[in-house]
Amino acid sequence: MVSFSESASDHYRLPTEVRPRHYDLTIRTDLEKEKFTGFVKIVLEIVKATKIVTFNAATELLLGPATLVLAPSGTHLTPAETKFDASTERASLTFAEELPAGTNATLHLGFESELTDSLTGYYKSTWAKGICTLTQFEPTDARRALPCWDEPLLKATFSVTLVSRKGTVSLSNMPALSDTPVGDADTKALFEGVKDGSWDATKFETTPLMSTYLLAFANGEFVHLESSYKSPLSGKVRPLRIYTTPDMIGQAQYALDIKEKVLPLYEQVFNIEYPLPKLDTLVANELAGAMENWGLITGRATAYLVDPENADIAAKKRIAGTQSHEVAHMWFGNITTMKWWDNLFRDLGRFYYFGQFLIPHLITSLQMGENIVLDKIYPEWKVDADFINNHLNVALRLDAKLSSHPIEVAVPDAGQIGQMFNLLSYSKAASVLRMLSKFVGEEKFLKGVSSYLKKHLYSNTVTRNLWEGIGEATGLDVPRIMDNWVSKMGFPLLTVTETPTGIKVRQDRFLEGGPARPEDNETIWSVPLGLVTAAAPGQALVDNDALLETRSAEFALDTSKPFKVNADTNGVYHVLYTPTRLAAIASEAAKPDSIFSLSDRIGLVHEAFALGKAGYLQLSAALDLVDELRAEKEFLVWDSIDTNLDGITHTWWESEKVAEQLKVLRRALCSPLVEKLGLEYSKDDSADITQLRTLAVTGAATAGDTGTIKALLERFTRYIAGDTSAIPVDLLNVTFSTAVKHAGAPAYDAVLKLFENPKTPSIEVAAIRGLTSPIDATLQARTFDLILSKVGNQDLFYFFRGFSTNTEALDALREFFEANYHSINKRLETTFLMISVIQVGFIPLLPHASEDDRVKAEAFFEDKDTRKYNQALAQALDGISAKAAFIERSTSDVITWLEKWRKAPRAML
Template sequence: MSSKGPLDHYRLPTDVRPRHYNLTIRTDLEKEKFSGFVKIDLDVVETTKVVTFNAAAVLNLGPATLVASSGAELAPVETKFDPGTERATLIFAEELPAGSKATLRVGFWSALTDSMSGYYKSTWEKGIYALTQFEPTDARRALPCWDEPLLKATFSVTLISRNGTVNLSNMPAHPDVAVADKLTESLFEGVKDGSWHVTTFETTPPMSTYLLALANGEFIHLESSYKSPLSGKVRPLRIYATPDVINQAQYALDIKQKALPLYEQAFDIEYPLPKLDTLVANDFDAGAMENWVNMVLFLYYRVVIIGGLQYGQGLITGRTTAYLVDPENADIAAKKRIARTQSHEVAHMWFGNITTMAWWDNLYLNEVPSHVSLQMGEKIILDKIHPEWKVDADFINDHLTAALRLDAKLSSHPIEVEVPDAGQIGQIFDSLSYSKAASVLRMLSKFVGEDKFLKGVSLYLKKHLYSNTVSRNLWEGIGEATGLDIPKIMDNWVSKMGFPVLTVTETSTGIKVRQDRFLEDGQAKPENNKTIWSVPLGLVTASVRGQSLIDNTALLETREAEFKLDTAKPFKINADTNGVYRVLYTPTRLSAIASEAAKPDSIFSLADRIGLVHDAFALGKAGYLELSAALNLVHELRAETEFLVWGSIDSSLSGIIHTWWEDDKVTLPLKAFRGALCSPLVDKLGLEYSKKDSADITQLRTLAVGGAAAVGDPATVKALLERFSKYISGDASAIPVDLLSVTFRTAVEHTGTPAYDAVLKLFENPPTPSIKVAAIQGLTSAVDPALQERTFKLIQSSVRNQDLIYFFRGLSTNPKATNVLREFFENNYDSVRIYTRLEATFSMKYIVQAVYTGFSKEEDRAKAEAFFKDKDISKYNQALAQVLDGISAKAAFIERSTSNVVAWLGSWESKRKLDV
């Protein structure tokens, strides 16, 4: 990009580029501050008198000097700072000639705050430690730098800290102690008398600033190793944590040990570093981060990974819920979360670290291939480690549905989205950059064949090792492996927002399929319906023997087309729900598909049945179908035995109950219907867990109990309250770990203050991360206004910043708290209690969504718009627009479907009474 380009207002000029950073940082945990000095070797690309770099306002800068290639030491004649773009500009009297080199030298200092961004502090039971979170643009909060992914450089890091603490960075430590020079000797004060120590690290490979990682604190580790299937090399693996929780880290270490050799085989590229570390963190904002080379892991809910070259060392960091689990009493949900996180972050060693997107508009090139839970993170990796989890089908509930829900809004955005302003980057870390992109690659893999797809990915990685890439580079690799015109197939999927609904009508020779853009309110106007996608149809038909036949070659490339098949036999579009679209059948055909899906020997797979449920409810909400058609489908599937199908059913029913939360004439019979589905499962499976149970039975039991309790099933509520009473009396075995959340929620909702007090104690001193999460869900389930007020005071006083989102999300699903949550948020928005705590994090957009997502009336949308009218919403304007669109869609849904759903439920209840 030219330094004179149109994006100058947002992007750094490229007339000067960094080549190497020599960084020294002194961390004082006692005084909660850090200071440092950096020497940055520069390449002068174009003749200039100006040097511009990134530095955030929270970072104090000392006087800067520049040593030119001539040896002359230059001081700037003018220094400018723009807090809006977080850029410092140095203007010199002499020109730096093109092709020359120079070294910028500048000192800096700042406080260690609890911002969860930049270089910040995290607390544990014995004090604090320090760690970094630089993605996407927060390296500038810790050091002056060129904070853009394309501007890669090498780093030499020296960390100075108090004795008794451990220093961690991206690379292995040198055995020798760094010697202070005249420029940095003040940083080394106290080293010689033994109260401080120095750690120097090997030079990193060229990498983006957001991958730099630092940490200092009291850490210990567990260690293992794996043997490379490609070279036979044995590499050590570690997981770091504070001493109080290290005993809960073994499972995460085991997953890493199993995943690494599988990735090497899948990509045909050996892991490039001699080791890989993980660090667990108590305070972490985002879900994961792939810092290169050696870093540390800290304790709570987020994750970071680091990798490097053949001479480097890798480190992953993340929240406790992402890495810690009780080794003796682990619930499946926690194990799944840890395995997915670890697998995702290990994949970043190849995607994001070995190859890095050129700019944040191609974020998905970093996140998707590692986050493609089906193709690379789960089906190929986790499916081999935990085949009992059925991760291929689970992907639909976890990722595809989330992607389609968000992309069905006019306020959606393309996967590949322009983000010239670095301040907007945090908004695109969402279900579109992650889950939709993963779903699109999953669809492509099924269309071209998994083996060819992975071959293409391997070609892409090998061709762009340690470089920056854009979309076409990935398409070229897959195109080379398949011989297909991949850009023609894929460009609209990543460059355009939205996805199609395929309308299927039957002809004398088969079916006619038409594609139109799907919107959640069903109102796709001509100006919003211009995109024609290349749609792999995945036709499922029945063989002569009644077995499933799948044609993955059929492709719809026009607005509509006809396809030959025998409609006298069962058929379905979107085999295994691999496609990123909805399918609309006639009511008669949908009924026939439902009848076939309900058969024990159905030609429709587990994934097919999951997709049918999600499609039916989405189409009902958008007005393409009557909602009664979706309820009929669920009723037809009531004998289903698979947990994942029940997961789609229960979440869909929960969603419509929350839509009509203010209308008892709808919610009460809906709850009765949900209870009629869940209660028989509870009766069948019971509340006792056994290690002999399959994963499917274990999860189905948990879901059924949760569903029955949510609608107030008397027998289930009674049983849970009895167990809760025993549990708080000291019998820890009274509540199976898989039922902790539902039991705490039920106890607080139904018994009030005594249960709230007991759960509060568990929140304040949780033995495991799972118990802490369950306690938060319990506290936010209170229906008593006085208890809700206690929860709001707790949020203001003693809740960690990273945990705020869990409280807000919990309250947002509590109908009795919907209005008071909004009132609390709006009354405290401008205080230090909310916005200023989170303005530097990803979390603010999620808080806004949680507060307003429950509303279903246009008047509530108007109230929200009025509240935000005079607010600076630049960091979450997309999330706000999306939640406002959601309110309008639900309002239209209610107006359109209330009479239909009431009539269906009345008919169902009448038949139920007759059956009884």
């Protein structure tokens, strides 16, 4: 075996003289020795005459001697020189004679590697009785499992054969063939033991043309549940399975049911039949999230498993969204794929749109026809409105920073591609598509998407191809309308002033730190305004045709009646009204028969706090809006209120005067809801009531409501004593965290046992919340030790996220992170999880929110290699500055408002 040597390279893209056409891959997996060996024969097309064949191979993949067999002569060539570049993960074979253009050749190459817990490439995952293996190749980690041309443009077909120990199950993208394969001269060693029955060999059907990142295989003691669906387009029946290890299979039925329901709906939406003979899902413990491998979706337990007898809505939403998201990828990304990772938006954004957004966006009669998937299954979830809380608000918050990046951004270095897999890339891309679909209309939008897919089946595309498809269906210049939304960072703030005949609207870039400098305010977006007015009391009239394409323009409108820009909060922007108009909008929003929809009210809350943070409004105006909406009955509006109150509470956590008064306000909002709704859950409760109860109990306990805390502690005591019915599954998170926070070491020990042996993913998630909630420094230190010794790499992020909400632990968390930075970074270096740790945990790591904190942070990272997470770091640093300015600007305002409110309290419900 040869090894890698270090060298430098200025180029990250593979040369184009040689292209792969087909891979014949054999992998032998040894679960006992925790290693794999393989042999691949890659059919190559020589596009241009060359002496050099260059491909991707990671440093941990040990390669054997290479042979090139020329066609049709069968001449065998061995390379005169072999070079490796660790920085670009490329190997180059130089041959003595030139390979003629227009010919074919087959590269023969063996390889081997250890099975590690890296979460990337071909790796191991643990379970109760040992290990299993699976792949995670997106974005550029197929090269860790086999030598290949690891770029999305370089599609090929794959024939996979897996050799594994008897009694285990092997899986891949395609169905297994019935005949047991026999190794040839090249692969003979890999088939040792097959004939005597101690090993099995499974050969799979050849895949369609696809990118390397979608190749998948797995091995382990898997069991499965099976279902099927009938194609509404052809009538063909395809098998659907979900595989897990035996200890988890009892919690897999719900995810399988979701897959069965959404597949035919997607076929109808896209008017394209799912092209593979089967669709499996594999669930494993060690996985960063979920992955859309064609024909073999993979995902972690918390993303797919739920107790069938005691499922909480949060878990069901997570599983339904994840499963539907990955099924959508079977079309978007698998059939059509971006040419390179700078088209991440086209790939991931639209996946997300059709996977967790087209699905959520289908709710009201005014919305486009994305009421095809999740809304068809769970209309009571109001998933379009929920999108505003979970994705649009996230996108606007991240994109309001100077350190933001466009949706579509050049990524010349494959080592930095992981940074594009972030909340901004997902959530903003999904939000922009949501806005476009509302603007052009459901039917035309979906017709354009279907046309695009059919035109580019099994090929590679760029963003413009999608816009052209929708443009053909709508008659609009969609590429022009959408260009700046994906190619430029940021989004507009629309300033609305009233005129004698209507309104004047001006657009400028919105930044969380306040008005943009001229050099940061050059972009002019094509902005769908979505003007909602009152046709009659309680009846809304929406104009979805109004489009702002200049710096400012006037629009005719009857301002004597209630009106609002951005109907249903479809637009990716904020709107600034005069204080008088904002007060009138708030008053209208609070009416039982308001013309403003649920989505309007959610957006108003988020917008008011965002404008307050940026200094465009007094923060007291946002608090006035909360007070105005005190009689609100919808969970999702309360969710937006609670999220923002929690945010400002954490902003002023060091000011005891402000923090305590904010807790009083939060108790005044939440405690009456707890009294009204109680702590008991019923199967007859609506989804809205169930979620509102959970929010109210969590908010009341977090704000220090003594009655709620006492009730939760009593239930925790009964639960630990063996009465598992004492804590409704929806209250596991808040109960565990409250118990550890208020009951100390005994509660901590009990939660630790539950974490070490959780019966369900929901219990594991709740245990992490509990273990990151201690007030006591000794208990905090125990969790820090746990992170270093027992917590899997895939769970590090969840521990940091939990601690980031615990204001009593922020200083200790900073010290822990700094002291253990190198070991944490080493554990996550092959994944993009360090980005999440920085995004979620770094701002609180320097909790005092001053410019001095930013200087300290910059000094800490000065000697670190931050290339894989520098964007997340820049966003975190900007967040520190914005938070410091927010505190300086708004402290007196929030104190004045809270004192006035306490002196003249109103009935908040």
